[in-house]
Amino acid sequence: MAAETKAKVIDGKAFAEKVREQVAAHVARLQAENGLTPGLAVVLVGEDPASAVYVKNKGIQTKASGMNSYEHKLAADTSEADLLALIDRLNADPSVHGILVQLPLPDHLNSELVINRIDPAKDVDGFHISNVGLLGTGQKSMVPCTPLGCLMMLRDHHGKLAGLNAVVVGRSNIVGKPMAQLLLGDSCTVTIAHSRTKDLAEVCRGADILVAAVGRPEMITGDMVKPGATVIDVGINRIERDGKAKLVGDVHYESAAAVAGAITPVPGGVGPMTIACLLANTLTAACRANGLAEPEGLTA
Ligand SMILES: NC(=O)C1=CN([C@@H]2O[C@H](COP(=O)(O)OP(=O)(O)OC[C@H]3O[C@@H](n4cnc5c(N)ncnc54)[C@H](OP(=O)(O)O)[C@@H]3O)[C@@H](O)[C@H]2O)C=CC1
Numbered sequence: 001m002a003a004e005t006k007a008k009v010i011d012g013k014a015f016a017e018k019v020r021e022q023v024a025a026h027v028a029r030l031q032a033e034n035g036l037t038p039g040l041a042v043v044l045v046g047e048d049p050a051s052a053v054y055v056k057n058k059g060i061q062t063k064a065s066g067m068n069s070y071e072h073k074l075a076a077d078t079s080e081a082d083l084l085a086l087i088d089r090l091n092a093d094p095s096v097h098g099i100l101v102q103l104p105l106p107d108h109l110n111s112e113l114v115i116n117r118i119d120p121a122k123d124v125d126g127f128h129i130s131n132v133g134l135l136g137t138g139q140k141s142m143v144p145c146t147p148l149g150c151l152m153m154l155r156d157h158h159g160k161l162a163g164l165n166a167v168v169v170g171r172s173n174i175v176g177k178p179m180a181q182l183l184l185g186d187s188c189t190v191t192i193a194h195s196r197t198k199d200l201a202e203v204c205r206g207a208d209i210l211v212a213a214v215g216r217p218e219m220i221t222g223d224m225v226k227p228g229a230t231v232i233d234v235g236i237n238r239i240e241r242d243g244k245a246k247l248v249g250d251v252h253y254e255s256a257a258a259v260a261g262a263i264t265p266v267p268g269g270v271g272p273m274t275i276a277c278l279l280a281n282t283l284t285a286a287c288r289a290n291g292l293a294e295p296e297g298l299t300a
């Protein structure tokens with residue numbers, strides 16, 4: 001028998017739609033008042049099918065919000081020099097305000113080198129070492145889209161986050177670490193757990209806010225969740241169940257939802273917010289590049 005769902009479901013899809021509407025309204029104003037159209041360049045190297053789908057969705061949503069989308073699809077065997085040369089051109093192009101290089105890159109390319117070649121002001125992923133440092137020291141920066149989307153949903157649900165115990169499971173540079181920085185910035189008491197953490201279940205049970213960014217299908221189960229806690233599931237895992245392809249998170253949804261106070265679903269949770277925040281970051285970058293007022297409520 002399925003456990004009864006107790007938790008409030010945080011609808012990331014609906015939230016993302018609202019964010020995209022705010023972005024579109026601000027873009028329309030920029031065009032009317034300043035003759036400025038923000039532009040986002042997305043670079044995809046190779047033919048990973050999942051990445052191709054994301055890049056296509058990003059392009060569609062970028063255009064739907066009134067911004068320009070420039071897609072650069074490069075062959076899997078593109079040389080590092082050629083990729084760096086493209087980034088240099090995009091850095092110098094005033095119609096491009098945001099640059100995203102889809103990760104992971106093929107093995108022969110050094111992602112750190114490539115990411116750090118992007119002009120930090122155009123680094124809408126917030127992965128450049130300058131933006132990482134600015135975020136870590138509490139200064140204005142470009143904030144990584146996935147953690148920013150999680151933060152927006154958490155602020156919306158809780159109002160103030162100060163004093164809450166937050167546990168982030170996962171310490172990657174693109175999700176876990178920046179998520180922890182943002183929660184710390186909002187005065188949570190933050191614990192970062194990872195594969196070497198002792199008694200992960202007990203650590204997780206201490207969390208008022210539990211963020212799962214592990215990359216392991218359904219590994220966070222209901223017994224690891226404190227009653228009433230808010231659970232944010234970042235995981236995107238494609239699995240096969242009963243002969244069918246299925247998308248599941250890093251959280252075992254049914255058992256966790258029976259205990260949690262609020263939970264994000266997969267699909268329809270963090271994923272859509274990630275793309276909405278990418279659009280928000282592109283708008284923010286365009287405003288900053290032109291010395292214009294930034295959108296309110298769309299930055300950390
Ligand atoms: N919704 C969205 O927009 C996005 C979703 N994702 C998804 O989020 C998930 C995480 O992505 P990402 O951060 O890139 O993944 P990484 O593989 O880079 O990092 C995973 C982290 O989880 C930790 N971990 C792995 N196994 C365990 C375990 N058994 N117990 C505790 N910790 C463990 C690892 O620890 P250690 O460091 O010790 O190895 C590591 O820090 C994936 O499912 C990915 O698909 C990612 C980006 C965006």
Ligand SMILES: Nc1nc(=O)c2c([nH]1)NC[C@@H]1CN(c3ccc(C(=O)N[C@@H](CCC(=O)O)C(=O)O)cc3)C=[N+]21
Nearest residue numbers: 054100101102103104125236267268269271272274275
């Ligand atoms: N430079 C870079 N920046 C990224 O932000 C980045 C990246 N590389 N590489 C891959 C990951 C993954 N990622 C997702 C974005 C949207 C959904 C999303 O919209 N998911 C939908 C489901 C989509 C589906 O059905 O596959 C949902 O959860 O509802 C998921 C995952 C961004 N990433």
